[in-house]
Amino acid sequence: MxxxxxxxxxxxxxxxxxxxxxxxxxxxxxxxxxxxxxxxxxxxxxxxxxxxxxxxxxxxxxxxxxxxxxxxxxxxxxxxxxxxxxxxxxxxxxxxxxxxxxxxxxxxxxxxxxxxHGRTGCGEPFTSPICVGGFVTGEMGLGHLVISAAGVFDETHAFYTRVLGLGDSDDLTLPPPAEGAPEMRVRFLHVDNPRHHSLALFNLPSPTGVVHLMFEMTEMDDVGRCLDRVNAQGWSLMASLGRHCNDDMFSFYVIGPGGVPFEIGHGGLQVDWSTTEPTVSTVPDYWGHQYQVAT
Ligand SMILES: [Fe+2]
Known part of the structure; x- marks a missing residue:
């Protein structure tokens, strides 16, 4: 597993x-x-x-x-x-x-x-150069990654679930953002830990292959402080602060170097997958996450 x-x-x-x-x-x-x-x-x-x-x-x-x-x-x-x-x-x-x-x-x-299996060089403590309190990792891994599976969406989902054994967490379909635009669909997948999803598959193209990479901060205020630094340092936001419905994540999205988007979050849902059924949803957010640029 x-x-x-x-x-x-x-x-x-x-x-x-x-x-x-x-x-x-x-x-x-x-x-x-x-x-x-x-x-x-x-x-x-x-x-x-x-x-x-x-x-x-x-x-x-x-x-x-x-x-x-x-x-x-x-x-x-x-x-x-x-x-x-x-x-x-x-x-x-x-x-x-x-x-x-x-x-x-x-x-x-x-x-x-x-x-x-197993990494070398573990154990050196993390000390943030700018005093960020820490990141939620441990048995739940680094965070989550969303990748593009444009044109091969069903095959890629079958690969991750049937061959690699990831489990479905949520199947989100969003209406087209504009008339004539394609429907957007994201399949969220989990592995053998409580994080709601470690990987998600997006049905549309992304120039870098990365739709976004998520780091979860232990302190909610560190998300706000990071947003302050993003604005002060001139990085572009991809989406404003908001809270997702499926994994409860309080977060914002910034476009990092080379156009690689990062989600900086806090408070992600942790799930007992032995007693929880995957969901199908059509609403991405309780509030916020307004997109600032074309994605
Ligand atoms: Fe995310």
């Missing part, structure tokens, strides 16, 4: 922007000792988001932590049984991710999906 969303790898043409945004806006540490990458550390893990130098700003890999090494082997077999080509991570790639070994497959949307 998948324990949690352990890390995300991005590529970016502008690492300086990520250093600034990561440390001065979000309040993460940059744990990288070299200039060719940025490693955003938000807890005792060596990092949760790794940004590697590249030609374009894009999602490079999704890193799932398995509950045990036996389960890592079982996932390898499941992927092989499903006919997926299995690629073993190289030693250099494993070093970069602070894992001893990993393998990866591609999802139907073309994303690199990695699996590992």
């Amino acid at each position: 998948i324990a949690n969303l352990g890390y995300v790898v991005l590529s970016s043409a502008d690492l300086a922007q990520w250093r600034r945004f990561g440390t001065e806006t979000i309040g993460a540490m940059n744990a990288s000792e070299t200039d060719d990458r940025v490693a955003l550390k938000i807890d005792e893990h060596p990092f949760r988001v790794l940004i590697l130098s590249g030609d374009a700003d894009r999602l490079a890999a999704i890193g799932w932590e398995m509950v045990s090494s036996d389960q890592l082997d079982a996932m390898r077999l499941k992927c092989a049984d499903a006919g997926l080509p299995i690629c073993e991570g190289t030693a250099d790639e494993a070093d970069a991710r602070c894992v001893t070994n990993f393998f990866w497959v591609s999802d139907p949307a073309g994303n690199r999906v990695e699996f590992y």
Whole structure:
């Protein structure tokens, strides 16, 4: 079983922007000792988001932590049984991710999906360079990631649920935002922890592949302070403060470096999935989350 969303790898043409945004806006540490990458550390893990130098700003890999090494082997077999080509991570790639070994497959949307068990270099405490109180991680992983599955929506949902074993949390359909525009649909998925969703699939395209990446702050006031920094530092908002209906998240959305949107939240719902049925919904928010720019 998948324990949690352990890390995300991005590529970016502008690492300086990520250093600034990561440390001065979000309040993460940059744990990288070299200039060719940025490693955003938000807890005792060596990092949760790794940004590697590249030609374009894009999602490079999704890193799932398995509950045990036996389960890592079982996932390898499941992927092989499903006919997926299995690629073993190289030693250099494993070093970069602070894992001893990993393998990866591609999802139907073309994303690199990695699996590992256990990370090296855990235990160094998180100390925010700008005194952010902390982030909600631990057994629930780094937060959540929403990816585009445009044109392959049903296949991608089937891949994550039937092959990888993620569970449905909510199936949200929104009316077209304008006449002639397509309907928007988001399928929210959970793994083996109480976070309402660790991954969600969006039916429309996103230039970076990332619809958004969510970090959850332990203090509500830190969300407000982060919003103050976003405004003071000149980053563009994607959506105003609001509270989601399905995961109760109090949050706002900012467009980070390279056009990668971040949701900065607090108070996300934690669910006992052994006693909870997935939902189908048509209303995204109790209030707020007004979109500020075209998405
Ligand atoms: Fe979100």
